Amino acid sequence: MATNLARDVYVIGVGMHRFNNDRLDSAAMADVAGMRALDDAGIEFPTVGALYNGYLGGSITSGVAIAKEFGLTGIPVTHVENASATGSCAFGEAVHAVSGGRVEVAMALGFDDMNRMAGLGRSSGRRMGAEDVMLPAAFFAMWATRRMHDVGTTVETFAAIAAKNWNHARANPLAQRRADHEITIEEVLSSTMISYPHTSMMACASGGGAAAAIVATKEVADRLGAGRPMIRVTASQQRSETYTPGHVFLGAVIGPAQMTRDTAADAYAQAGIGPDDLDLVQVHDAFPVEELVYYELLGICGDGEGDRLVADGETQLGGRIPFSTDGGLTARGHPGGPTGLAQIHETTMQLRDEAGNRQVTGARTGLCHMAGAGSVCVVHILQRTS
């Protein structure tokens, strides 16, 4: 099912507004992120040939309204929405617009405030069916209790992953959760129980923010690069569910594990690399059990071996294969629309060697994984080519 990129595509600019819990205006945050991406690319908005806006909240016209702030250039503006994977899908659309020859330069912009999305995922009126009770915290908690049963994973392992991501965010000025001290496993475990075994510090940070990325052809990237590291998108893959035994059709937040395994396999094939070639990974770590499972589904280790990676510190900054280097959904935050684009922002900064105190030394290849409720899975691989 893997698709190919007909033309090489490069990330030429990224920008973010800090993720936060300050109830800021989404449009204003989007403007900041978009202008920063344009500045980072060294272009003006009229150079952009298409804009893909990713958002879950707001009105149906929010995307085109925000585009008017950048300029009335007449370009195609499209609203993209795929739950948590919205920003990743907006980025994917921009990549394929350039790769497919529609435009030479495309921009993906994500913005949202999860706190303003009352009733997200809930049926209307009095229809309180099975889907109404399924908070993501509860859904992924069932992943956790089943894994504890099957593999013997402990709550301390989940807490260790969360603590790692909280501590990664301490070095990220754009993160929503920036602790003033080293977060410990004990601190994570003693926070408020949300849905056993998930505590509040294991849950992703729900808030607002914006992020943007601009992609272009090699010719444009060469012209604008001026000696800067070239960041190529070597894989852009998306899948939805295929049938597996025990398939849950109603109420599941994320579908079968096979979806992530298949999407990653498509991406590795497209990029012509394997999991051993990765230097860093961003995943949909809405809860730590997800990151733990994705170690295995992305092929970083064998099935049931993820717990050992945590115990050995292999997925923390300084480890063999750092995950969620900017704090992930856990601590960098998860506003919705911009979340996947924040992963692109982080990976681009890492591959440019511009990630400051959280820099992964010598990083040349990064993978970004997002899952969206419903469900879909998106995987991008970015590689430094110069």
Place this chain on the structure above:
Amino acid sequence: MPPTAIPTDPRLFRLARGDETRPHLLGSYAPESELYFWPRRYRCPVTRTAVADVDLSSEGTLHAWTFLHVPRMGSISFGETGGYGIGQIDLPEGVRIQAPLFGTTDDWNIGTLMGMTTFPVGQDDDGNELVTFRFEAVR
């Protein structure tokens, strides 16, 4: 006269009839793939062939569970329990269901036999009692 109980969504389940002791989920069966599904499908998602309406078993085993402490549904009181359980139940037909669980964490484990039941969640405009389903440990 007690209010008439009505399923919140009659597409998903029906109440017990006659001498039945439990309600039933409304599913589909695809003869070509020999697979069952819930909720009902327009066609088999694997073979794209026709499906038939079936009532699914009212009992199954608990595949996974959690106990939710954060409220979501305005009309479901946490009462004295401090929250409510949610589980995935595997029915004998091979269908996995997600549903609220009745009881506390002392009442179930992975592998526990669970049975379907209903509970009230409100009233419709005619004063009928709206009920939805959940599962409880079979004693």
